[in-house]
Amino acid sequence: MKLILSDRPLALPMQNESIRFVDLSQLKIANCVGCFGCWTKTPGRCVIRDDAVKVYPLIAQSETVLYVSRIRYGGYDTVMKTMIERAIPVQQAFIRVLDGETHHVQRAVAPKKATILAYGSTSPEEEKLFCRLVERNAKNMNFADYRVLFAREDEVEALAQKEVEAWQRS
Secondary structure, three states: OEEEEEOOOOOOOOOOOOEEEEEHHHOOOOOOOOOOHHHHOOOOOOOOOOOHHHHHHHHHHOOEEEEEEEEEOOEEOHHHHHHHHHOHHHEEEEEEEEOOEEEEEEOOOOOEEEEEEEEOOOOHHHHHHHHHHHHHHHHHOOEEEEEEEEEOHHHHHHHHHHHHHHHHHO
16 A cells, blocks of 8 residues: 655545545644553554544555655654654564664554655755654654655645656556
């Protein structure tokens, strides 16, 4: 499955049923409260019952993901950051050593080819910081391969459409 997670509405012509689009701005997603209930009380499921419980299983199943997010202070904007944090149930409480670093064991998470389409950066320094964040998150998010694209706000929809068209050809 291919998944598009966006922090804003996008009008994308998707003719392939294996592509899912999730507009996070239209969902009710609460902040993670750090209770670790998804590891202890209800393993693999968040104890907060909101729209996030429908999204993180899609993230886990997807082999190809397009994240569309505004950059805020070198990181993901609020709604994307909140969703990424709420996807912790796809990991286990157990730790493994990966490339000399400790990371959580994944819970049936498909390796991903990820594209992060980031917009709204204010400087090259902010873009560099964002790239570093994506690099650090890549192992925890099970990215087998990833790339970061930067765009002006008025370019986002066209670049997202170009990405989806490439998916549909493959």
